[in-house]
Amino acid sequence: MKGVLGNEDALPLFDLNRVTRGPFSLSYPGARNGVALRGRNPPRESRLSMEVNVRDWKIPAAWLTLCVVWSSTWLVIKIGLRDLPPVSFVAWRFVVAVVVLLLISVGRTHLLPRRRSDYLVLGFTGLLMFSVNYALLFWAELHVSSGLAAVIQASIPIFGMIFAHWMLPEEPLRWQRLAGALVAIFGVALICARLLSFNGWLAFFGGLGITIGAASAAFSNVLLKATKMQLAPSMLAAWQMIFGIVPLVILGLTMDGNPLRLHWTTSAILSLLYLAVIGSSFTFLLLYWLMPRMSVTNLQTISLITPPGAIAFGWAFGGERLSAWSLLGATFVLLGVWMIFRRIDEPKRALVEAPERG
Secondary structure (H helix, E strand, C coil): CCCCCCCCCCEEEEEEEHHHCCCHHCCCCCCCEEEEEECCCHHHHHHHHHHHHHHHHHHHHHHHHHHHHHHHHHHHHHCCCCCCCHHHHHHHHHHHHHHHHCCCCHHCCCCCCCHHHHHHHHHHHHHHHHHHHHHHHHHHCCCCCHHHHHHHHHHHHHHHHHHHHHHCCCCCCCHHHHHHHHHHHHHHHHHHHHHHHHHEEEEEHHHHHHHHHHHHHHHHHHHHHHHHHCCCCHHHHHHHHHHHHHHHHHHHHHHHHHHHHHHCHHHHHHHHHHHHHHHHHHHHHHHHHHHHHHHHHHHHHHHHHHHHHHHHHHHHCCCCCCCCHHHHHHHHHHHHHHHHHHHCCCCCCCCCECCCCC
């Protein structure tokens, strides 16, 4: 795998050498459980012991939270689509997410890109990541189950490794990774063939659309890494969203009319807020906090857990059922992605991509 975490909320590349402890700092000298000690400072050994104890449970808890939230977002998209049209739904989801990211970032980091050329890169990658990828994904979930959508979107690391081979000289394509890519692509083809045979052309084009969106997101991520932009991760994502949602908002207003007149049921509002605040902003910051505290390999396991988790949520709460052929295709996709992950022998990599999220 080429430093790509494949999930619905795939976000830009991070330079771990520039990651600070951020807003989720666990401890600091003279503090215990987040409360400053008065009148005395504990010995250095005690402070280190307290930090380790706190991290022992907070790190796996954060990792598990990411797995659960990103597994659930796919079904939440499906629920929201019962009342909201896909383009307006995705547009207003990221409008809210941008506002949250900006509120969190103001006063904490530099808000503007440092070079004029950075705006061009952010604009282009924002269009690919949000305008293309998410618009196709939300439309596709009108015709494809949430679990299958998650499985197909797991192909992001496959496309990412292929693009990285051509755009990043330090990441050549190895035959072991290529074998994993071919296995996963076979699984995607099997799923799409099944959709065409049993669910019709709309379902087939839905699966194809998610695949195209995954390729767009992967190219966006690799291009960002090649550019080596000096911008905090939260603002990098925020600027991508800003550029990406502009055409979505315009298209939504054209197709769906006044957003205030949309079918804003309670479930629609809750779905949008969950996806924007919890599924995008909160999980992004949680991942940002985890990156310097977990190995790249352990973080990558989220990409393998999210699709089965999405299938489980769809089965338990959405009444979704997958055919034997769909499950077989999903197995091939996850096997291929695992092969790509398994073959990586780069434990000291400094760059890793932050995950998309449903």
